[in-house]
Amino acid sequence: MKIDPWKSIEVKDYSKTMKEFGIDPIATLYKNLPLKSILFSRNVIFGHKDFGKIIDAIKNKEPFVMMTGLMPSGKFHLGHKIVADIMVYFQKMGAECYIAVADIESNLTRNTNREESKKLAIDQYLINYIALGLKSKKTKFYFQSEGSIEYNNLSKYVAKRTTFNELKSIYGGLSPEKIISAFTQVADILHPQLKENGGPKPVVVPVGVDQLPHINLTRDIASRMKSEYNFILPSATFNKMLPGLKKGKMSSSDSTSYIALTDSPEEAANKIKKYAFSGGRSTIKEHREKGGNPDIDVSYKYLEMLFEPDDKKLKKIYEDYRSGALLTGELKQILIEKVQKFLKDHQKKRQKAKKQVDKFIVKTSPKKR
Ligand code: TRP
Secondary structure, three states, X not given: OOOOOOOOOOOOOHHHHHHHHOOEEOHHHHOOOOOOOHHHHOOOEEEEEOXXXXXXXXXXXXXXXXXXXXXXXXXXXXXXXXXXXXXHHHHHOOOEEEEEEOHHHHHHHHOOOHHHHHHHHHHHHHHHHHHOOOXXXXXXXXXXXXXXXXXXXXXXXXXHHOOHHHHHHHHOOOOHHHHHHHHHHHHHHHHHHOHHHOOOOOEEEEEOHHHHHHHHHHHHHHHHOHHHHOXXXXXXXXXXXXXXXXXXXXXXXXXXXXXXXXXXXXXXXXXXXXXXXXXXXOOHHHHHHHOOOHHHOHHHHHHHHHHOOOHHHHHHHHHHHHHOOOOHHHHHHHHHHHHHHHHHHHHHHHHHHHOOHHHOEOOOOHHHO
């Protein structure tokens, strides 16, 4: 099987995917990190490539970079929050953060309007990142279309370090748009190591499994550019996708599949009541007798992946739902209260965040472009 990074995939079996694509489990490594997080302990970040380098950098207090990118599309929802939490985690660990707005890729592969996607990137993504705790110090939020000369040149010179056959075997179907997007992403991932950005250093790229082909290509190209640039092969972490409210995919084009961070607390409660897929039984009587299934219950998943940091409390919810002591309506109510409190706080923080955007955005001087 091949992964197509331009078609969203739904992973059913993570351990199978890891074996198939050479992703290593992170469980044993994360114990060496100085700050615990449910992102790791609950396996939200489930796998990695070459993450040992990053652990070493953190331990030895050496400089390292967290680099990732986003395709601006629609509203920022709870699925995006997971990625933001990961960025903030690495920033707390001392990472310098590079965040690429993939406006070139988005225009080439999804035909999005260039001005609109720039606006979305700021109104939806950046403002929410800030409100979720990203700090401007050591953050570079940049647009692919506004990168420096060196970054742009790098995106072209990588062409010499691969072949058409290699690209075909990594990506399957190709088009000029896909090739340019892939090369741009390789430059995104490698440019923090350019001389203008302080030279070679470990870089971790947190992504979903769909981005694995880009990671593999970048690592291959980086090793072939070694004599010229001395790049350290970038590391990656792989995170699970938050399931959509109705189970299945969370999709920006279906507002009943997600809770946006700008949804009102009432709206969010209604969506959970109406759409959140339940592992409960069809009658209360049956539920009390046979119990529910938290493993397939979306409200439970949201508590596990985002909203209930306390392991003991989560375990009790799990067991009570299994035994039938906790009803579906009650489980949903636990989530609703957490989500509403979060949204109220967050939406206040968004107001403050709006004033800060300029501190985050990289403006390349005309001379450097
Ligand atoms: N291709 C990524 C996506 O579809 C976006 C992206 C662009 C990216 N450049 C990147 C991700 C660099 C990680 C690193 O979401």
